[in-house]
Amino acid sequence: xxxxxxxxxxxxxxxxxxxxFAFPVQAEEPAGKAAAVVGEVTVVGSSGxxxxxxxxxxxxxxxxxxxxxxxxxxxxxxDNSIVALRPSSRLVIDEFMHTGDSQVDKSSLSLLRGGFRAxxxxxxxARKANHQIATPVATIGIRGTDHEARYCAGDCVDLIDIGVDxxxxxxxxxxNAGQTVVGxxxxxxxxxxxxxxxxxxIPLLEAPQILAADPELRIDLKExxxxxxxxxxxxxDKTDQSEPTSESAxxxxxxDLLEIPAQPQSVRAVPCL
Numbered sequence: 001x002x003x004x005x006x007x008x009x010x011x012x013x014x015x016x017x018x019x020x021f022a023f024p025v026q027a028e029e030p031a032g033k034a035a036a037v038v039g040e041v042t043v044v045g046s047s048g049x050x051x052x053x054x055x056x057x058x059x060x061x062x063x064x065x066x067x068x069x070x071x072x073x074x075x076x077x078x079d080n081s082i083v084a085l086r087p088s089s090r091l092v093i094d095e096f097m098h099t100g101d102s103q104v105d106k107s108s109l110s111l112l113r114g115g116f117r118a119x120x121x122x123x124x125x126a127r128k129a130n131h132q133i134a135t136p137v138a139t140i141g142i143r144g145t146d147h148e149a150r151y152c153a154g155d156c157v158d159l160i161d162i163g164v165d166x167x168x169x170x171x172x173x174x175x176n177a178g179q180t181v182v183g184x185x186x187x188x189x190x191x192x193x194x195x196x197x198x199x200x201x202i203p204l205l206e207a208p209q210i211l212a213a214d215p216e217l218r219i220d221l222k223e224x225x226x227x228x229x230x231x232x233x234x235x236x237d238k239t240d241q242s243e244p245t246s247e248s249a250x251x252x253x254x255x256d257l258l259e260i261p262a263q264p265q266s267v268r269a270v271p272c273l
Contacts, residue, residue: 030058030059030078031060031061031093031098032075032076032078033059034057034073035076036055036073036074039067039069039087040071041065041066041071042066043059043065043066045060045062046061046063059075059093062093062094063092065090068088070087071087072087075091078096079105081121081123081124083118084118084219086116086117087114088114088158089113089116090112091112094108094134095107098123102123102126102127106123106130106131107123107124109132110135111134111135112136114151115214117147117148117217128141135149136171137151137170137195138171141182142178143179146175146178147173147174147176147178148176148211150217152167152169152171153197159209164209164213168196170195170196171194172210172211173187173193173194173211174193174207183199184201185202192204192208
């Protein structure tokens with residue numbers, strides 16, 4: 001004889017199920033979108049998923065964005081701040097929240113490798129302390145609207161062809177408008193700084209060539225986003241992936257994307273100031 005199964009619902013559990021279906025879980029809001037992409041640009045998500053960035057692809061808090069050689073990307077955040085990553089760079093979106101409330105809004109990024117040119121958005125303009133970019137040797141506090149940086153760790157040899165020798169390792173920063181603070185040093189428009197691998201920051205009397213001569217940093221961030229040679233628009237869904245073809249190269253792993261290639265000993269041994 002088949003027994004009849006009876007499920008008894010308590011008022012609390014019944015209310016919980018009702019609320020679950022009445023208020024579905026909201027999708028994660030993107031921190032921004034890629035406005036322009038040239039070459040190979042990839043993302044490792046907070047869950048370890050690997051995505052290729054194309055124009056209009058969203059990015060999220062927790063993402064690690066990497067540009068390959070001869071590749072670049074212009075990131076536009078939801079607060080209208082802009083970060084243009086040069087080739088062979090890596091940027092982490094540590095935290096990003098933009099609600100319009102300056103008490104809770106925050107933009108916290110980390111440059112692990114390479115360089116960038118950036119313009120401050122609404123978060124930094126409303127509350128300067130809420131927007132900063134960390135590097136392996138110093139944190140850049142934003143007090144201005146336009147600044148640039150290049151972190152060298154034995155890998156700043158890409159400008160030799162245009163007459164720029166690899167400089168000593170460390171962080172090179174420049175302020176184009178407004179003011180920035182690097183470590184305990186403040187820099188106004190037209191001023192430059194250098195932070196050695198030990199974290200000591202000093203002002204520079206003139207623009208370092210690793211910044212001034214770099215064509216990747218001499219761009220107008222207010223120009224239209226379309227860039228010659230950029231990747232065609234792709235899917236905007238965070239989890240949407242293109243199907244590999246039989247002729248495609250093997251897909252890179254997370255470790256492949258996060259690995260920083262070893263540099264020649266002659267480059268790594270450049271003395272520091």
